[in-house]
Amino acid sequence: MLSEVKINNVRNIKKGHLKLSNNINIIVGPNGSGKTSVLEAIYLLSRSRSFRTQSINNVRTKGEEHLVVYGATEEKERTNQIAIKKSPKETKIRINGKNEKKASELSEHLKVHLIRPESQTLLERGSSARRTFIDWGVFHVKQSFLAKAKTYNHLLKQRNKLLKQRDQSTLSTWSEKLAEYGTIVDKEREAYLVLLQQELKKTVLALLGDVDISLTYEKGWSDKLNLGSALINSLDRDLFKGYTTVGPHKADIVLRVGSYLAQDYLSRGQVKLLVMALYLAQIRLLRNIGNQDVCVLVDDLSAELDKKNVNKVLMLLYKTGAQILLTATSLESLTEWSVLADTKTFHVEQGLITEGA
Numbered sequence: 001m002l003s004e005v006k007i008n009n010v011r012n013i014k015k016g017h018l019k020l021s022n023n024i025n026i027i028v029g030p031n032g033s034g035k036t037s038v039l040e041a042i043y044l045l046s047r048s049r050s051f052r053t054q055s056i057n058n059v060r061t062k063g064e065e066h067l068v069v070y071g072a073t074e075e076k077e078r079t080n081q082i083a084i085k086k087s088p089k090e091t092k093i094r095i096n097g098k099n100e101k102k103a104s105e106l107s108e109h110l111k112v113h114l115i116r117p118e119s120q121t122l123l124e125r126g127s128s129a130r131r132t133f134i135d136w137g138v139f140h141v142k143q144s145f146l147a148k149a150k151t152y153n154h155l156l157k158q159r160n161k162l163l164k165q166r167d168q169s170t171l172s173t174w175s176e177k178l179a180e181y182g183t184i185v186d187k188e189r190e191a192y193l194v195l196l197q198q199e200l201k202k203t204v205l206a207l208l209g210d211v212d213i214s215l216t217y218e219k220g221w222s223d224k225l226n227l228g229s230a231l232i233n234s235l236d237r238d239l240f241k242g243y244t245t246v247g248p249h250k251a252d253i254v255l256r257v258g259s260y261l262a263q264d265y266l267s268r269g270q271v272k273l274l275v276m277a278l279y280l281a282q283i284r285l286l287r288n289i290g291n292q293d294v295c296v297l298v299d300d301l302s303a304e305l306d307k308k309n310v311n312k313v314l315m316l317l318y319k320t321g322a323q324i325l326l327t328a329t330s331l332e333s334l335t336e337w338s339v340l341a342d343t344k345t346f347h348v349e350q351g352l353i354t355e356g357a
Helices: 035-047 104-109 117-121 127-141 145-165 171-208 227-233 235-241 268-288 307-320 332-338
Strands: 002-010 013-019 024-028 067-075 078-086 091-095 098-100 112-115 213-218 252-257 295-298 323-328 343-349 352-355
Touching: 002 035, 013 035, 013 352, 024 035, 024 332, 035 067, 035 078, 035 104, 035 112, 035 295, 035 323, 035 343, 078 104, 091 104, 112 268, 117 268, 127 145, 127 171, 127 252, 127 268, 145 171, 145 235, 171 213, 171 227, 171 268, 171 307, 227 235, 268 307, 307 323, 307 332, 323 332, 332 343
Parallel strands: 024 323, 024 343, 112 295, 295 323
Antiparallel strands: 002 013, 002 067, 067 078, 078 091, 091 098, 213 252, 343 352
């Protein structure tokens, strides 16, 4: 759990300090006050990047050379100190006083799951967003997955380079290695999604009632072929297009109600709840396998859901035992949660953070 966070030069937060509850933390403030920047800072501390922009210049306070985020995490009766310092030129990561080169080490100590208004479009966006959703879950259940996925992506770039150059001299060698690692990525995704579907049934029932939702995994090539054969069969097409047209980089997940696509069959409000059910299933799975701690960042939930459904979602989150940080413009829709003994409330106004609203 994240017990403490210090924020320096993140957008309009010049200096901020929060001592957090292990359970619910509500960050209240008007639009533009800096409350989402608190979540952004914690996300940076876990993933070494922003969820709002690709440019660090947009995150760093104007006129400042760098930003710094520090956190203390409680893990198995031990306190770990993690920190990240970012400037346009470099990123420095420190864990327990030692420099660390791998950004992935941050998420070993602080697993962060983000739910924000844009998350509601998961089913409507391109398949890349859904692959990212799957792979985040696979990595946190099986840490060795990241290295295998990175190797696959490296091999894919090499094969695509040869395809663009129409160079077939070593293409078969790269294709064989691509098939090897692509098959590993596919199998680990498939195994994860079997577990996710079991949790999804429970969260769908809690949020949507007795709706028959099915989750189908589309691997990115014909089920009738192994990946090696699929790459051979697609070679002429790949050479013509200049890139690899089959493989796990083309994978997707599809949710249906009966034979209909969920986003076509359900109402707009029901689709939002279904997406929430997906995220909640992923969090439950992470908590259930190895009892891993997870910090859930929830940005402006009340903007997307009515009070009744906000309470449903928060109850399911609360029951997972995850640490929750949520933003709101007021406590009006969160009255029941703000008065709990294990809830902390923070007020943000023009980048200044104070405990208690």
